[in-house]
């Protein structure tokens with residue numbers, strides 16, 4: 001059983017006190033939550049081991065882990081492991097392996113990553129690894145992130161060619177020789193602190209390379225002269241290929257790859273005439289200018305939008321493809337486009353690529369369930385589109401935009417900020433929307449799951465409308481864990497669990513943001529590192545001994561006339577983002593107390 005395998009895994013570790021609740025008398029998982037510390041669970045299955053900062057040491061028994069067929073991610077970062085490379089390639093389904101900040105030693109065998117076709121992320125920064133960077137890494141088709149910095153790797157960098165490789169860091173090793181041309185666009189910082197690396201993005205290699213800094217690539221066996229000639233040819237080809245990839249990437253990821261739209265940028269999104277909304281199995285279909293091309297027509301014929309409410313005028317994907325579109329933002333999670341239909345209707349299409357956590361039937365059922373929700377503080381789902389590779393969710397366009405932009409994006413433009421009565425009204429509306437979600441979706445542990453200021457839109461008279469709710473069950477777990485707000489909560493960061501009070505924590509963070517006017521910048525980062533940042537952010541903007549100076553100055557005169565009520569609301573917010581779940585307010589208490597705050601202006 002999973003319990004036995006994990007207990008066996010634990011038995012070869014030394015100093016495993018942190019795993020004391022690994023006890024066969026309770027099952028390791030309870031649905032999507034972990035009973036045992038350091039596990040990541042989904043539907044009672046273990047998909048991740050997150051054993052970080054536990055002072056663990058000893059032997060990593062990979063063999064035992066092969067008995068966990070759903071295991072996709074392993075993090076052992078910030079421990080004291082000092083062994084040689086464990087045979088992780090026995091875990092062929094692994095997608096992410098994080099071993100940074102330990103004392104692993106010895107060389108990593110050349111074939112260490114053979115057959116690990118699913119592996120996307122490998123972080124081994126700040127260990128004591130020696131020898132050469134293993135060649136088998138160059139054969140991984142999905143490799144996205146490779147962090148090998150802060151070790152003692154030597155020799156040349158193998159010829160990485162994967163176009164998927166976007167995060168690459170080998171700084172502070174003892175590497176020599178020419179940087180493979182396909183890596184020339186990576187920041188020079190990622191190659192700094194090595195013995196003798198050359199070529200873009202660092203300085204060009206000298207030709208011929210002098211004896212003292214010559215770095216023959218022991219793996220290629222080619223002469224320096226031929227390397228130079230081949231490099232020039234390859235470099236030219238790469239420039240052309242990178243150019244094409246860049247253009248395609250810009251078309252697909254219009255915000256330039258930024259993880260989350262930065263609300264302090266202009267509130268008016270840059271208008272584009274041509275945007276790709278539907279990706280039909282690899283070929284893209286631009287909105288507007290190519291609407292009449294036969295491929296677009298063929299694709300549109302095969303595409304059907306599923307409408308989830310009866311009270312809405314219907315349109316089809318033909319119409320959507322003809323519409324002129326504008327990019328609203330491109331987060332880690334999704335990309336959003338605003339489209340004007342021929343009948344004048346303005347809609348927003350959100351495109352998700354990683355929404356495959358459930359099968360087709362369950363997905364349809366879940367969307368219909370979301371479609372049945374109706375509340376003055378929820379932005380209703382209008383329609384959706386299902387394909388295995390991607391999903392589109394369609395909502396109305398809300399012309400006043402998001403709370404994030406209203407709070408943080410207007411300052412430079414001389415626009416009036418939100419006053420206290422409006423902020424209080426927004427907080428009360430958000431709380432009511434959340435209360436409704438809890439009532440209508442009781443089976444979800446976190447009925448919202450991604451509550452933050454860019455997911456609160458402002459309707460007429462600043463009525464807040466919650467967006468992106470109820471999506472936790474359908475988003476791929478790995479992406480969800482890296483991006484969704486609930487997974488940045490203290491209980492998830494520390495114990496790998498989400499509770500009925502986790503959305504309350506997000507509500508607390510949001511109220512602190514509304515009252516202080518400070519933006520939790522760690523929302524802009526993805527994945528690890530951003531998590532503690534967000535949990536600690538509250539303490540940085542509202543220190544232990546806080547006074548009236550913490551409130552947003554933009555609230556002007558109300559700061560003196562309504563100070564008492566503001567203090568009351570901030571205290572409620574702090575009780576909502578209390579790190580200890582047992583001491584945190586539950587939703588009912590939080591809502592009662594919020595509704596009791598008065599608009600005294």
Ligand SMILES: Nc1ncnc2c1ncn2[C@@H]1O[C@H](COP(=O)(O)OP(=O)(O)OP(=O)(O)O)[C@@H](O)[C@H]1O
Nearest residue numbers: 261328329331332333334336348396397398402454
């Ligand atoms: N229906 C809508 N009407 C108006 N603006 C919207 C609408 N939906 C989203 N937006 C705005 O578009 C921008 C991009 O939203 P999107 O939801 O794609 O990303 P995000 O909320 O910034 O981050 P994440 O990817 O984590 O959800 C945000 O500023 C958001 O407030």
